[in-house]
Amino acid sequence: MKTKKAGLPVYQSIKTEMREWIQTGIWETGSLIPGEATLAKQFGCARATVNRALRELAEEGKLDRRRKAGTRVITPEGRSVNFEIPRIRLEIEETGAAYRYALLLREVVVPPADVLSKLEIPPELPTLHLRCLHYANEAPFQYEDRWINLKSIPEAEQEKFEKISPNEWLVKHVPWTDAEHILSAHNADAEKAELLSLAERDALFVIQRRTWRKENLVTYVRLYYPGRFYQMRTIL
Amino acid sequence: MKTKKAGLPVYQSIKTEMREWIQTGIWETGSLIPGEATLAKQFGCARATVNRALRELAEEGKLDRRRKAGTRVITPEGRSVNFEIPRIRLEIEETGAAYRYALLLREVVVPPADVLSKLEIPPELPTLHLRCLHYANEAPFQYEDRWINLKSIPEAEQEKFEKISPNEWLVKHVPWTDAEHILSAHNADAEKAELLSLAERDALFVIQRRTWRKENLVTYVRLYYPGRFYQMRTIL
DNA sequence: TAAACTTTTTTATCAATACAAAATCATGGA
DNA sequence: TCCATGATTTTGTATTGATAAAAAAGTTTA
Structure with a gap:
């Protein structure tokens, strides 16, 4: 399962791989994904690394995370758009x-x-x-x-x-x-x-x-x- | 220098304290701030914790970080504004x-x-x-x-x-x-x-x-x- | 002098471990 | 049955320790 892209930080390549899984439907929207410990084992890295990937994907609005309830894929309600208002x-x-x-x-x-x-x-x-x-x-x-x-x-x-x-x-x-x-x-x-x-x-x-x-x-x-x-x- | 707000994660309270320092001018815009190791000693926490605070403040656009060059306060050129475009x-x-x-x-x-x-x-x-x-x-x-x-x-x-x-x-x-x-x-x-x-x-x-x-x-x-x-x- | 290397400083990332906090789930009692 | 409660699971945060990478600063060489 490892997709080590040369030079890229591990948590980054995990993020892009997970994004892929979300987009292609390998991880269906609404479904529960494996826990951090499991993923860490799959990716062959520490839990902290998976945690960072998941945390940032959650910040991007792709995942919803809750203690004990686990992490699930969400469909964004709307689109979050960032504009620069220049001086x-x-x-x-x-x-x-x-x-x-x-x-x-x-x-x-x-x-x-x-x-x-x-x-x-x-x-x-x-x-x-x-x-x-x-x-x-x-x-x-x-x-x-x-x-x-x-x-x-x-x-x-x-x-x-x-x-x-x-x-x-x-x-x-x-x-x-x-x-x-x-x-x-x-x-x-x-x-x-x-x-x-x-x-x-x-x-x-x-x-x-x-x-x-x-x-x-x-x-x-x-x-x-x-x-x-x-x-x-x-x-x- | 410690301002332990009850219940708040350490990296969070560090962030709010640093934001304060930036706003009040204790940390002048453009100036170099102390290195992670120094700050960690000041806050009495691990360098990783300071790192997270600094990293997130940089993501918010308040700091500019470069390897070896250190971390400095920046004046945002414009305002970054996030809008929700609903379905x-x-x-x-x-x-x-x-x-x-x-x-x-x-x-x-x-x-x-x-x-x-x-x-x-x-x-x-x-x-x-x-x-x-x-x-x-x-x-x-x-x-x-x-x-x-x-x-x-x-x-x-x-x-x-x-x-x-x-x-x-x-x-x-x-x-x-x-x-x-x-x-x-x-x-x-x-x-x-x-x-x-x-x-x-x-x-x-x-x-x-x-x-x-x-x-x-x-x-x-x-x-x-x-x-x-x-x-x-x-x-x- | 200028270009090419080397050193050193500082941030970036990662791992392993530990404990905290939250929320679910199961259990037992009313 | 329903509610309270406590055990358990899962994520959140923190620490320590270590290595990598970037870039400035210094050094050497042509």
Whole structure:
């Protein structure tokens, strides 16, 4: 049963062999597979090695493991897909285009209701509101509408954000621990259409992001991209 | 330096402590951190345990490890975000709505140029083309435009796809090994608007997916969702 | 000086063993 | 029959010890 691929770590070749067994149906979905001890004997290796292979396959969502209950093959309910959301400046400069940032609005106000519900703050609490545009070769590439919780980040009130974009400032000054992303598609209203040099009702690709440091919500941002151009892609 | 949280595995508590050090800047980004042997001595545990903690933090993208070069803290270039793309039927039934599937078109034709380039097949090769609608409580929820490579999956030509949706059939019959996803926003043309009960030019959330089995491309699908309603969300 | 080797450091993997924790299964009593 | 409980099995974690592999740093040679 041993398939020693030259140079490959043992636990790796065990993983690929098991993946094969799962895909070809040698190990049927839903069925119990042999225990670690048995497999270790079959593969002629230590249990710890089999354990690592099985553990990582479980992390990949191919196996379900429970103490005493054993390990079984599972059919994934959905597909787990990993996307990279690049920093806007890098995203633009990577294409060779020149990056420019412009601040459109900076105010400290009480947010409207729809934003309030996202911010997890008591109503009436003034919050830093920023609107800015990111250009690629002088063509508008992303419109950013951001709220920063001054209770979490009081230092932000001192920053003008005229030279540095909120994102870069935050990355530099505020280490975050958790984030939530929501992707959706919307029609551009008149204001956004003009800012992004689009026609009204053109499709926008929208990323909403909330960022926390420990328990405190730091910032809520809506990023608008012209939908025709923007694509997020991934290969598993 | 030990912070033994009751019940937690040692490597876990080491991980959370190290995460802390990274976030608070005790370990500066870019800087070299102590070697495994040193850390093991500090934590009063075996080197293998420290190794597991470091390895997993590296997998999470917080550390960069190289033999001989040591381990250093890295600033992530972008954010890696994991989304679950659920199977459409489950997605609908989970909300309590009734699911219905309807086949609109089934033909074997030579694909148009834009699809050809995605399919990685020689031109003039007839391919199975399917269009279908997925309803939630009789309201159209997703429009699916799919191409299936008959060279990879000749069995598909025998299937009518009147009762079972292409996705469910494929999941059942064709184990896949790789997939590529592209997300974007588009304006609905007249045809799609009518199918999805939308106004023309309404924003659509579009998922394009290509699926391979080993080296062979199996299927290319475009999934259209009404953008106002559809949201993909994740919490890291 | 520059290229080719060698040394050495550091991480990567593996094995063998031990104990912990969880969950099933069987057993016995109410 | 049903529930509680304890034995047993299986995975999870940790330790120790050892070797392999990678790559930087140093050394030698042409």
